[in-house]
Amino acid sequence: MKVAVTAEIDANEPRVAATPETVKKLIGLGADVAVEPGAGIKSGILDSDYVAAGASVTQDAVAGADIVLKVRRPLASELSRLKKGAIVVAIMDPYGHEDALRALADAGVTAFAMELLPRITRAQVMDVLSSQANLSGYRAVIDAAAEYGRALPMMMTAAGTVPATKVFVMGAGVAGLQAIATARRLGAVVTATDVRPAAKEQVESLGAKFVAVVDDEFKAAETAGGYAKEMSKDYQAKQAALVAEHIKKQDIVITTALIPGRPAPRLISREMVVSMRPGSVIVDLAVERGGNVEGVKADAVTDIGGVKIIGYANVPGRLAASASSLYAKNLFAFLESLIDKKTKTLAVNWDDDIVKATALTRDGAIVHPNFKAKTAA
Numbered sequence: 301m302k303v304a305v306t307a308e309i310d311a312n313e314p315r316v317a318a319t320p321e322t323v324k325k326l327i328g329l330g331a332d333v334a335v336e337p338g339a340g341i342k343s344g345i346l347d348s349d350y351v352a353a354g355a356s357v358t359q360d361a362v363a364g365a366d367i368v369l370k371v372r373r374p375l376a377s378e379l380s381r382l383k384k385g386a387i388v389v390a391i392m393d394p395y396g397h398e399d400a401l402r403a404l405a406d407a408g409v410t411a412f413a414m415e416l417l418p419r420i421t422r423a424q425v426m427d428v429l430s431s432q433a434n435l436s437g438y439r440a441v442i443d444a445a446a447e448y449g450r451a452l453p454m455m456m457t458a459a460g461t462v463p464a465t466k467v468f469v470m471g472a473g474v475a476g477l478q479a480i481a482t483a484r485r486l487g488a489v490v491t492a493t494d495v496r497p498a499a500k501e502q503v504e505s506l507g508a509k510f511v512a513v514v515d516d517e518f519k520a521a522e523t524a525g526g527y528a529k530e531m532s533k534d535y536q537a538k539q540a541a542l543v544a545e546h547i548k549k550q551d552i553v554i555t556t557a558l559i560p561g562r563p564a565p566r567l568i569s570r571e572m573v574v575s576m577r578p579g580s581v582i583v584d585l586a587v588e589r590g591g592n593v594e595g596v597k598a599d600a601v602t603d604i605g606g607v608k609i610i611g612y613a614n615v616p617g618r619l620a621a622s623a624s625s626l627y628a629k630n631l632f633a634f635l636e637s638l639i640d641k642k643t644k645t646l647a648v649n650w651d652d653d654i655v656k657a658t659a660l661t662r663d664g665a666i667v668h669p670n671f672k673a674k675t676a677a
Contacts, residue, residue, distance in 0.1 A: 302367070312599075316339050333355040334358055335356070370388065411661045434626075438478050470557060475585055
């Protein structure tokens with residue numbers, strides 16, 4: 301059983317899919333691990349670190365590999381190097397990329413999308429979205445503080461008092477909750493909003509104040525899987541009015557709202573941006589899906605009327621060493637469920653809920669129910 305770890309082709313992707321720690325564990329499961337040269341360098345991992353862990357470092361790492369570990373979906377040039385039947389595990393970003401899914405199927409690989417893991421207890425240790433979103437929420441506050449021209453905590457000095465910074469977090473999922481916790485640790489006064497009723501208690505448990513229109517629609521605004529539902533136009537208008545008034549008084553706003561399979565909802569209009577005081581900062585963590593903020597630009601800091609809008613893509617990658625460490629552990633936990641520990645061979649249980657939820661392609665076909673019909677159409 302050969303496992304290959306690739307170097308990411310995308311120059312803007314510094315993460316890597318395995319670390320020396322997980323390489324040792326994979327070898328313990330009976331795998332021969334091959335790593336492409338320089339795969340971990342942007343995450344602070346040298347080729348010699350992989351060799352010391354028992355892996356081989358070779359340009360032909362993927363040749364004949366049974367399992368290929370990646371961060372992002374393989375491109376056509378990478379698929380041509382994979383053997384038919386190989387298992388490819390990555391963050392596949394399948395929504396809206398039907399051609400890419402068809403290419404995966406045509407290449408004959410078995411593709412697993414880590415971001416499609418079901419929200420069940422057994423899958424928590426594999427949850428890529430949560431591990432990476434945690435880092436995004438933390439980094440959002442750090443990036444905002446770096447661009448903001450004032451200190452975050454209240455400071456009482458002989459020369460006078462510096463007031464605490466007001467931080468507003470929109471979306472209290474994993475990233476939002478980490479942003480709240482980080483801003484609170486730095487001494488800011490924090491408020492937050494979310495359309496899910498369960499978020500109110502979570503926000504308040506972190507010492508932040510919850511801001512939302514609480515009506516019957518709000519009380520039912522959560523899917524069985526724990527995701528936010530898309531709200532009605534009427535509710536959106538009421539919530540927008542409340543938020544618009546609140547945003548005027550804020551120094552830093554962090555938006556984190558994403559709906560699986562859809563463009564990011566627009567939370568902040570240009571009018572809301574210009575209503576903020578010059579020197580204020582907005583961080584948009586949804587820029588890769590179109591952004592929550594009107595005027596945001598990917599991988600740029602935009603200035604609108606003296607308000608800075610930060611739109612960095614791949615925010616977890618801005619903490620590459622930490623992100624790679626967590627991602628590699630997620631992948632190992634997933635692979636461990638596909639391997640028979642007694643025989644040390646691949647033994648995929650195609651009836652397993654985790655396998656069924658994440659498998660995109662198999663035997664030359666797109667098998668995931670969410671994408672099979674769309675691609676056929």
